[in-house]
Amino acid sequence: MKDWIKKLVIAILLLYNLLLGNDYAEANQLANIDVQQLDILPVVENLASADNIWESRKEDWRRFREIVKGTEKLEGLFTLYSSEDSGKIYLEIKPEQLNKDYLATVTLESGIGESGIYSGLPLSDFLFYFRRVNNNLHFIIRNVKFRTQASTPEQRSLARSFSDSVLYSLEIDSIDPRSKNILVNLEDLLMQDFPGLTPLLKYSLQADYRLEASKSYFGDVNSFAENVEIDSIYGFSSLEGADLVTVPDSRALSLKVHYSFSQLTENNGYIPRLADDRVGYFITAFQDFSKNNAQERFVRYINRWHLEPSDPNAPISPPKKPIVFWIENAVPFEYRNAIREGILMWNKAFEKAGFQNAIEVRQMPDNADWQPADVRYNTIRWFNSLDAGFARGPVRVNPITGEILDADIIVDANMLRLIQQGYRALMEANSSLGTNPCQGKAEGRRQKAEGKRQELVIISPPASSASPALFFSSDFCYGAESSAQAAMGALALSLLQNATPSSEAMKEYVHQYLRSLIAHEVGHTLGLRHNFHGSTMLVPQELNNIEITHTKGLAGSVMDYLPANIAPQGVQQGDYFPGVVGPYDEWAIEYGYKKSPQALLEAIIPEAEKSFLEQIALVSPQPELSYATDEDIWDINPLANVWDMSSDVLVYSQWQMDNARVMWQRLDKGYLSPGESYSNLRVLFNRVLNYYFRNATLLSKYIGGQSFRRLHASDDTSWAFVPVSLPKQRQALAKLQEYVFAEDAFSFSPQLLNQLAPSRWQHWGSPVLGNRLDYPIHDRILRFQTGVLRSLLDCDRLNRLQDIELKTLPGEALSIPELFDTLQKDIWTEVLTQEPQAISSIRRSLQREHLNILLEMMLRTTDAPEDGRTLAWYELRQLQKAIDTKLKQLSENLDIYTLAHLEVSSDRITKALNAQLLSK
Template sequence: MHTACFVRDWLLEMNNWIAKVVICGLLLWSCIFGTNSAFASQISSFEGQQFEVAIADSFASSENRIIERKEASRRYREITRDGRKLDGLFTLYQYKDTGEAYLEVKPEQLNKNYLATVTLESGIGESGIYSGLPLQDFLFYFQRVNNTLQFVVRNVKFRTEINAPEERSLKRSFTDSVLGAAEIAGSDPYTKSLLIDLGDLLMRDFPGLTGLLKSSLQADYHLEEHRSYFSDINSFPLNVEIDSVYGFSSKEGADLVTVPDSRALSLSVHYSFSQLPENNGYIPRLADDRVGYFITAFQDFSRNRGDDLFVRYINRWHLEASKPELPLSAPKKPIVFWIENAIPLEYRSAIKEGILMWNEAFKIAGFENAIEVKQMSDDADWQPADVRYNTVRWFNSLDAGFARGPTRVNPLTGEILDADIIVDASMVRSLENEYRALVKGSSTALVEKFDPTTKHSCLADNDVCYGAESSFQAKMGTLALSLLTDTIPDSEQMHKYVHEYLRYLIAHEVGHTLGLRHNFHGSTMLAPEELNNVEITHSLGLTGSVMDYLPVNIAPAGVEQGDYFPTRIGPYDKWAIVYGYKQVANDVEEITPLQEKAFLEQIAAASPEPELSYATDEDIWDVNPLANAWDMSGDVLQYSQSQLDNARIMWTRLDERYPLKGDSYSNLRVLFNRVFNYYGRNANLLVQYIAGQSFGRHHAGEKTQWAFIPMSKQKQQQALTNLQNYVFSENAFNFSPELLNQLAPSRWQHWGNAIPISRLDYPIHARIFNLQSNVLHSLLDGERLSRLLDIELKTVPENALTIPELFDTLQQGIWSEVLTGSKPQQISSIRRSLQREHLNILLHMVLRTVNVPEDASTIAWHQLNQLQAAINASLKHQNLNMYTLAHLEQTSARITQALNAQLQTR
């Protein structure tokens, strides 16, 4: 019999007063020697007969705890003895035969911050589930609660000084997030280390894949634990790397073509748990809204400022000069990018050049060879998702067509710790296929996609970058190589073109990994006539920043072609890197972020210089026509007109040269559509001049005008004239019957190449109408009309384009057949469709079924009355064909009906 049991039984047989004496003695023992406090409090809370029960329960509880500790110790010895031990940041024990894995947490590792990064290592190649996709990254700590170890995500959004009184209220006000918990499987009685089954933590859909699959695939998938396992586990001094394979099933599956059976699929996820850098000399750098960096922001409740509680640090790498006394020094630790061994050999040189392009900027910031490039060997024993390596990765998909440059950042300081650029192979492969189709007359049908209103892609997500629009622009360049020159490009020319495109694409993504955001003002640096002058573009740059979304630079007709894409970073890029990375000269060992502020202000004060103009994602919502995606030059009016002319030339050349002998007619349809899309994109650039305003992120007192400067009335009128000539006029679209009758669709019907269910023949009326309708609705959008009204108060009257002037210009152009004052003309089918849509917009304004300013509604009423009078006059003539006669009669009747309905409503 155990000693505890004997003492318990003996005490129960004693008289009550003896029990009291014993209990008092036990309490005294507990106070002096610090024994179990719960036991002490339990004893002191009972009297009389309750003491007997309390003593019995306490000794039973103590006995259970002793047994539990012995069992935990036994399990610890058993697990650590039989498992394969992996020493490192966290010690791991792995069982190859069962697939089990255990993680050991030492006492000093409890409640300590670590960084977790989660990457989708293998995907399915479609519908948003792609290899290399970053899933999560966050700060976490392990916390013991009873017999479990909780995995807790640290709340870093709210902070205060350590041990400040405000710290107590913050803990009560804002909670951390317990992302998972695992029962303690064993413990060391000497070191107090704890063991948990890693499967209890990570094999319960820790990364949230079930929700991702449901939102991306629109199907209910469930995690199958018996199909899930750890494929590889490694532990290093500063990080732990874990690969998990998750099996999912769905009774009905999803509409997928890349997997053999969509009812079951497997996804591999890579985890990196790493130690945060501590006391490494990194100084967080304060952000400035004039310089475009991703930021780490938090509210500091210890700051005694009422205007702004936020502290904002830029995200940047920790670069230190090895010889800070010199104006130019190599860094103590350079930024190293590894080119993944899965990247085709022929593309590696372009990728390397795109990465190293940024060393020019770092040299100005005081660093020699700040960035290095290394090649991942074919037999490398590490994975690209390993947090220790910054990589450029290559993945394949059916429908992705994008590149991304995400980073992993210390959420406490903004220090960038890891970066992995991913590029979909189809972005480059499609150009090679395009070349084969155009030059060799391949019968392989090109992929047909069209959306004439698309102006940019994925701007809302900072991690998602170049996508389908980038591939589209690159393909337009290959088409220009074939159609705007006198010779069909050879393989050497195409290789040079692809090299130039990929180099620029990588330079853009590397810019993101250095902390830089998009700059959609970067493309405005050069005048249109300078864009193809290589003496300028090779010395200054093609654009102010490679962080813009740049279209392919296609020279206007009669101009010798220059660079299709930038060959070097721009002035803004260099200036931004100086702001982020130039070190402050100081005589003290450690400088604070606030002490850097005056130094940084001197750099940021240069922002009014034209080549340093900056506008990012949230600045480009149809307000500033010079801050836009997929535009080029400081005069977008002239640029877009030249590209509209180029598109018309390409249509003519397609009519003359294609299809090539032996080629499929479906290729011609794809190329025709591509030019049409290009035409629509450039037409939409003109729309933004109407009610347009330039916007600068300048500060008061700088050598600038106001924050907003309205576009001149002259430029707005010129934009309207160009839209009338290239979009709305009778002669805007002239295609030969021969060309239209050759636009056949692809006849390949199989997975990944479905035949469109729309019309078999080419819907030319629908294509033209969609473009015209989109432009017209954008011009007469309620928000744009409201801005026109506002601008009348923001500028002198003679410089303001008014709503009546906009309405009259559009109506005079769209209804010219009945408003010219001369003999009425026959109205073509294309014009009739446009006129009906214009009529519909005005009717909705009058009937107030759309949200427009009241002034716009009254002007629409006036325009309808004028239009009806002109139509009624035209109807008196007898030489109108039936199409025109019926069209005008119905229009007049609809106006009458609408005006009567308005009067009745009032």
């Protein structure tokens, strides 16, 4: 064959391969093939069809050019084409970007300022990838809960056992015929309800809202080397609207959502660290099917930042890349120093772990060209609301390794406003005595729907897309009560030390509070969970000794929920809130961040650090390192509480209730300024009453209480559970009698009670309350006493008391008969004495409630252990005998209230005993 024919054939084949989409190098390899070895006929046939292929490719090119024509090209992790005229945004995906994991973080960038819809809230974060299926591009959330080693039979089994989630299927608009890059319209992905706001609005606002495509559009869009940042503004409408006051017309509202799609850094030297239940970290957990360990299939990594020392051989050195927090430019000037100090408090802990200046703080410029929700920046954000009053420190984590990638702390301005302005004139709804804050919010929604508001409820101990559960996390509940606690401390400062809102003492108080609040939230962003044992480090007498608190700390951990430390009468006031992190905090940071010797080796795996980490965790039995988190605090452990202080809560609570009584006396002595509304006095009275009740409630946890420690068998000889000693339980019962049940526990002057007027303003944000105009003092006291009494006699506590009898030596446990007998003697004292004694209205109400509880137990209308039911029957028989004796001997000397009360009580017991006999 002549050379020119050979060259022609090679050129045609080269062109043909290019048209098919092969790259030039692959096509050019044909030049090395002997043309005589080619079968010319198939080549000619292929050339005949090449014309059709060429036409198809021309159409693809034309379509691609038409789409991107006139758009702004934004190159970065993903190339974006943004059209200002049409508002459309197209996403270009390279072939090598298919089936590759990326991190999505979704943030509610603007809210409505009430009912749980607040700006800055994290909505979701997850791992996703793109997969091409025919002419569609699937957006898929990766299932990271189950793993196994690659290239094993288990991997094939795992792939078909657990499904990923194909969230959306996007029609491919065009494919570049040369690069094979895929072009899709982002409207198909982000202009629908991608974050799941519709069900969230329905739950939070109790109304049906639908997304309006014509009112929705893209905002700022940016593409960087490692991330893409996109704002979507969603318009929602509802035919009936919701009961909202923060929007002009509740039938329509707009929400901005910020999306960050970022690349996960691979092979960056980060080593996942194994978790230990003695040290409180948030964890990334998965099931490992490659391990033949029937005892424990879960693998748990702590969530932490990737910190590497710049000098691995030095005992302490700066990190190669510090953790940098930016203070948002929306934060008021007067609070920035306190926020800065709160962030930097943690550097002391990192020094113990070998890092100098591990955390840095920078101020976001007023002309910054980036947004706080940008995944590249860790920020302290400030927002406003009508009803929130919380701070929260969420983080975004690599769900494969547990490496923390981003953190944004959000702070509601109300948390400071309640202290500085509202401590004298808060809305009554905000000062009401609440139950579990979560329960209070749910109850508030129910009452709001009914057109009612509530001033008081009894105190009890406290995803991949947006969901109602998002707003019921412990952080939000903490925030609601935290602001109330802080406001209470400011009120105490005003009533006990005559501090004015503008005084230096009040400014210092606010500074200490905000610094401590930020330190707590930063602790969350470092990976730490709550530690509700932290408050027990100091004995009561050390709480106001600044020589101790300025060095060792006011608490073992700032990750506790700490009230304002209000000194008892006659004691010089010390720190109100911690100014340094505690010993537990330092130890926890050491566990999470100290570099292990094994980390200097190559190809280290997490399991290689086990012995190193065990040596750190072994010191956990030290009292100042005690740890108890959210799931450890319900009822059982009297030292694992929220809003308590010191190692002796019996002493601490008594101090605070005595402080409350002094504050009531100050309120009774003309505390209001001339011209000030009496409604302010009602608010302040409620707040002090709330404080009194909460501290009294802490005492009840001693009854049937057990300390619980997260010990391992090798830690020491201590038990995991240690029952509260019998003397302590008896002391708690005596204090409950004195401060809760006694005749003189509550004594208020007629003058004070007749000045507790409600607010009479009626407008948005300040409705007239639907309950009584005058102050319902009997109802308030009874509801509190009822809460404490029913808590003492509830089924769980009685079961625990019965179990503890098996866990202690004879005579060392508080028995159920002793509890029943003590309460009956304390509550029915007037009946059990030989003297004619009138029973006051408050005592009559308490006695009726006690009688109700015993009758419910005996008649099986409430849960109770069988021994509890028989003891209820026994106590009722004894009570009936005492009442009948009293009526027989002293009926002529009793007032009509007392006489009627006792006769009715006796009659109820008789009928209940007869009913029980008949039922059997």
